[in-house]
Amino acid sequence: MHSTTTLFLVPIRRHGLFKHHLRRLHSKPVIEYPLTHPIYTIWASNTSLGKTLVSAGLSISFLSTTHPKKFIYLKPVQTGFPDDSDSRFVYRKFYEFLAYKPLPFSVLASNHVLRVSVPAGKSLLGTGFVGGSGKGENFGIQNEKGNFFDGFGNVGLYEERKLQGSEIGADEFGSSELVCKTMHGWKEAVSPHLAAEREGAFVGDYELLDTLKRCIGSDLGGKWCDKGELDAMCVIETAGGVASPGPSGSLQCDLYRPFRLPAILVGDGRLGGISGTISAYESLKLRGYDVAAIIFEDHGLMNEVPLLSYFRKRVPVLVLPPVPQDMSDDLINWFDKSHTVFTSLKEIMFSAFVERMQRLHDMPKKACNILWWPFTQHKFVPQENVTVIDSRCGENLAVHKFQSFDLISQQFDACASWWTQGPDAIMQIELARDMGYTAARYGHVMFPENVYEPALELAELLLEGVGKEWASRVYFSDNGSTAIEIALKMAFRKFLFDNKELLDLTNGGMDEKCIDLKVLALRGSYHGDTLGAMEAQAPSPYTGFLQQPWYKGRGLFLDPPTVCMQNGLWKLCLPEKMQTEKFEVEYVSFSSRDEIFKSNRDGSSLAGCYRSFISQALHRNSGGFSHIGALIIEPVIQGAGGMQMIDPLFQRVLVRECQSLKVPVIFDEVFTGFWRLGTESAAELLCCQPDISCFAKLMTGGIIPLAATLASDAIFKAFIGDSKLKALLHGHSYSAHAMGCMAAVKSIKWFKDCTTNINLIGESRLLQELWDSELVCQISLHPAVHRVVALGTLCAIEIKAEGSDVGYASMYASSLVKKLREDGIHMRPLGNVIYVMCGPCTSTQVCSSILVKIFARIQEFSQVNDSATRVVEQSPNSSNDYAESSSLRSDDEYLKSLPPLVHFRPTDGELIVKYLIKKIKKEKLPYDKLEYAL
């Protein structure tokens, strides 16, 4: 047996924060791991339950069979170092066991310590840490502060042993390998967050995950990608219990969550251990982990019986023999006795892995065969275009990819899963716990004539928030479309209530169907897919006879004026019919987006022009049996209609006209509500109040469907009477279901609270600008871009196109979208309009990094796309304007001093990168805000 030990120290250079931020902004998404081999996290329900024994046992069991194989043991966080070193324990037990039971073939075992705190580093000197023949003579700590980064020394402590095989020629195909690594070590044997603080050696969550990713990646990667044979395995051992804090203070179960690696839980065989084991399991489940097996040391209490009963068939439970009090044989006998248990565990881990891989590979085909996706022409979706989503963590999806080998990779959910999403990673975990609680407390309970906390609390929050000063009642339903149908029923009833003469006429014998109640709506608006909601929208691709033969279009549909940014300027675009009117030229463009919303526009001649346009339209449609019984609008932004921003002045004038005529006004805030546009409700942006308002989507934080229709007291009163038949007879079984209400309560509070939502500007109840205005301007200047609308959490970009490339059915942007998926941005275009939608709490840094990537891909797209090139017009503000701005020149030297940027080609990305450097310099972005974001 040959053994060498070498130790060396490579102090980390202080690159300064800039580089760190750049790496974060430009590196590929951090969360990515290969699926070439099983990678498991070893958790325990408490400290000292034998996680390391399990790791060691697995390493022996795994490497003792065929060869060559590789077993990787990673210990990201080690306290009590160097006295305690779990990686060293695994390494030593392995070679001690092999000395006792030699293998026919050779194994190269190594132990590597990457970074330790200054006190831990000092302790290394002169300790007996370095076992075997080595004595640590190459080791020296340079403990000048300057040579350490964040209180760590980069201790390249390394020891290895070549364990010679007992059979000649057995190593013909190479030798096996045991790789043990400690990533971070602290001296004190306390919780990592305490050790980090006391020893001044900090590691952020992001940084830790990044190191972990590299440790997994560098040792497995492509080399080990041969499917079929499982010739490698990796275990990551956590510190303490599942919810013990990591070095930053984040609970470890939260810290490692973005990876969502499958788990092995080391349970507790002692008195009280059943409870601890079950609770730890539940904490893991509450973070979305899959637990492949439970294993624990026997203490003679038969804890496996109640555990098996609890786990039923879900999770196997394995029992290890008692660890002897007498450790004189270094546990060799115990490992020998435990061999079959570890072999079972290993096999469970393998088959769970193989099953997962099989499923990941089968899913696209099965999906194509049995699912029926909405809004999808299945003919256009080959199997390889199907995205397999493994999980979500905050704004990011973890998807299965194949890039020369299988991997799980992160993508930003840029369409916010059909505009529903809001939670960041921390909020998601809290929502998950609340969902478990609510399901356990209520499941669902019936609503009418009952009251229960989540429904009442949500109603209170809605009336204090989005319904403030006008709404007095909350009507719950299941989704935006049902909320709209309810709103229409409310509005029509109110209209009939106010126009009793119509009804009396009806009751007097006339056929009531002769009263033709219509809705006043804007062309391009969209209110949902059920028939009643569809009737309130103008004819569109969604309403064709083949789609819905019953659709009539029961409305008077007006063409609205829109606003957008074009070539760096916010501009007004009037519909054709209005262009016949005269108004002053000054209204064509705005000095800023804020100007568009200013209420002093009410006195402008444009406002007058709008008023006369509206009253003429109403006049033309009044009389006879036809009556306008409601106005319905999506305030400010028409979503499905292509992310069109409607001139808020026009909408305000429209609302006022209708209210003066006693036509009830409905705001469809299904898309716009709850900070989607930067304010809690879009009504705030319009500066006027509806009679009825509909909310859904983001209301629950995007976790579960629920809708609310808010109404004023006058609306409610139109339903009061002496018969049940006068009541609003519309309801769904799950009206005000407890889980939806609870999710909404949580979300509304979370978004509104400046301690949880970093984007709130103080007490102003406004979100800060999420989309960097200079970047947005830059994009709008690009010749391939027709218009940009950035407001609140939305940034929409219409790509210039012609003919059939324009509109909903266009596939024009699909190549662009495909490229952006490669960049880790999961988009779904609306024809030739692409958009990014973040959550109300998404950091501006994340938003900027996405815009940068989009800009780069638009550049590329316009270069390769013939038709795009065809429509490029040289705008007065050329795309080089930005480069000319002197404020950026000073950043050149920074740019030069930096390492090459891999993600953007210098040709197209340089200006943007320069710009980002400037931003980073100026803002000194806080470190931890970025951790989950990228």
Added chain:
Amino acid sequence: MHSTTTLFLVPIRRHGLFKHHLRRLHSKPVIEYPLTHPIYTIWASNTSLGKTLVSAGLSISFLSTTHPKKFIYLKPVQTGFPDDSDSRFVYRKFYEFLAYKPLPFSVLASNHVLRVSVPAGKSLLGTGFVGGSGKGENFGIQNEKGNFFDGFGNVGLYEERKLQGSEIGADEFGSSELVCKTMHGWKEAVSPHLAAEREGAFVGDYELLDTLKRCIGSDLGGKWCDKGELDAMCVIETAGGVASPGPSGSLQCDLYRPFRLPAILVGDGRLGGISGTISAYESLKLRGYDVAAIIFEDHGLMNEVPLLSYFRKRVPVLVLPPVPQDMSDDLINWFDKSHTVFTSLKEIMFSAFVERMQRLHDMPKKACNILWWPFTQHKFVPQENVTVIDSRCGENLAVHKFQSFDLISQQFDACASWWTQGPDAIMQIELARDMGYTAARYGHVMFPENVYEPALELAELLLEGVGKEWASRVYFSDNGSTAIEIALKMAFRKFLFDNKELLDLTNGGMDEKCIDLKVLALRGSYHGDTLGAMEAQAPSPYTGFLQQPWYKGRGLFLDPPTVCMQNGLWKLCLPEKMQTEKFEVEYVSFSSRDEIFKSNRDGSSLAGCYRSFISQALHRNSGGFSHIGALIIEPVIQGAGGMQMIDPLFQRVLVRECQSLKVPVIFDEVFTGFWRLGTESAAELLCCQPDISCFAKLMTGGIIPLAATLASDAIFKAFIGDSKLKALLHGHSYSAHAMGCMAAVKSIKWFKDCTTNINLIGESRLLQELWDSELVCQISLHPAVHRVVALGTLCAIEIKAEGSDVGYASMYASSLVKKLREDGIHMRPLGNVIYVMCGPCTSTQVCSSILVKIFARIQEFSQVNDSATRVVEQSPNSSNDYAESSSLRSDDEYLKSLPPLVHFRPTDGELIVKYLIKKIKKEKLPYDKLEYAL
């Protein structure tokens, strides 16, 4: 200081199982507790963390202030007895502390041990257990087996001390009281389930809760109901950790769940204790508990810092001083030092209690002011009629009541919360964990062109189950109504696809609106509240002009023949139009319900009659622009239409006629699907297959809204083409949301698995008969009853009524329903139809006990109700038929030997009680199946 100790033994007589079952069936609902004073459960994250120290500290803190007060300490489960006795510890520490720090007023302290196992009882003899002046001389164990019940002796061990006050006259208003009780003791210091097994002393979950209820009730009850002053307090101390098994093996957090008392969690201040504390907290939350405070002993590790960070503002965290190693002063100093902490804890507990009470009292008023309930005339709902639902546990609601004092009381959710509910208490907890997991793993992710496990697995399960042999695609949406609109769109497209000539004509220039596509449907059917779904139903109270001015009724609506049980017989009722046809008399009634479903009826003359009726109707409506584009039916039972059972032969004939004409057939199984009618789908009962089928409600187990429209391959193919515009452009943001899919996966598997669903008959995929056929027959014989339909989980009873008392808007049954709520049955009538709906796993015993109560109340109702008396007709089978049956006579002696039954007046309930006794005798019902049920 005066002290007495008396011990006595009252052996429990073996009454036999019969009496136990009767008590369970007839006693008031077990789950009920007063809200007159704070009652808390003390939990811990592990054993030996000081739960009893906290209890003792609280007792001292509570009783040390003003007086007279009462503190009740309950220990339901004590192992290691009598060496360990926590109630004795609390009792002793209290008087020891008062000896050190006397109070001005007197306190009577007592300790009481109710039941102990035989070995524990034996150990009591000759031990020093009896402290103070007593010596246990009155105590003797009669250890003959016969004197013990379930291995327990009813040890009335009792000790008390009068602690004299230091001030003369301070006791003017009476003295304070400390009551300590151990409910069950076992000798071995192991987990209770092990001790119970080893010592042969078992206590079921139900029995334990019942004893606990009586301990809480007898000591607090009305006497202590004076609100405002909190002059009493009760703590219940659990054993071990939160998820430690109780004596039956149920985890304690599950065992005590029906009470859902607020919790105090004793955390762990040691290394690793942060994790254990958080996990224990999460296990409590996952069972719907509210945790009022965390308290733990300081071990110098500052565990409160990360705990506070985790709990944010949600839960206060309190730290107790370290418990000294040296216990020579019996912890007196420690209690003294901890006094302020315990006072804070007590105040937190008090203010949480007061806040809860305040909220419970305010909720009805707030609900009336701001909620807008569906299908509810608010004018008819005074505040006092609003039910405040505290929680749900399986099929039961826990509601707030006021009956001379405030209490939480259990009600069976007899309307299954609008027909959605399915889970029993165990399934609910598992669903809750799955909901937490799914929210953490996915939240919600977008569906189109994506695939993720819960959506795919659900689709697979649906196609293997309810879609077996005919469906090939699954289209997800949010609720039954949207599922129907999607189904209609599918059917119409298929019809147009098959009748291209119509479409070509259209494309050739004709106005497409001239094709008037109609749906063929049955009168009385109901398919949802959105406009598209409403159009498919015949005019009804839901469709009036005031309700939905856009409703036209785009269908051909046939009057269907119905079947029901009347006067003990299943009868056919033909619609008027059909009665003109001739058919044989033998079809008017059936020998059994099974006969109705028999396929040999297909050859009958009635079938021929149906066929000609249908083809004539279709003939009349064909030609011109009008086309029947789809058939839609609710198979077997029309739910909202008044729980009408349609003759399955008629529906089968109808389906076959349509399919022969290539009219796509839609089954609306929103209500009937997933075992609601005893089979997984109602299509199985009809013995024919649709082209499209809609599911919702019970699909998710009733926890969350989700719907699925299943379609055959031929339907799907009609949407394949070269344009996205040919795709089905209908979708909702939360299409196939992960949580809904996961809940459905869990529920479908649970209901289908005979290890989890006790009602499944072997491998037959049928539910056993849940509604006792003799009881159902008995009810149908009652003169006040018009008809009964009992099938699967549904038992509907139409009360005889006339004129305006009939139909949807009728309030006729409301007094009956009110009375049944007093019996713990929460109903909501459909006009003059009342119904009970249980879950697929509800035990038949529960079903029978409900029917018994309903029978009794109908009897009462018919006696007091004039109009009911008016319509009573003496049917040929009189209501005494049942009493005459000789098979029951033999039970008379049992009846006489039993104690008086409090819940039913002997006058009206006797026969039913006799009947039940017979059932119980015959079936030897297993004990534990009932535990959660009642």
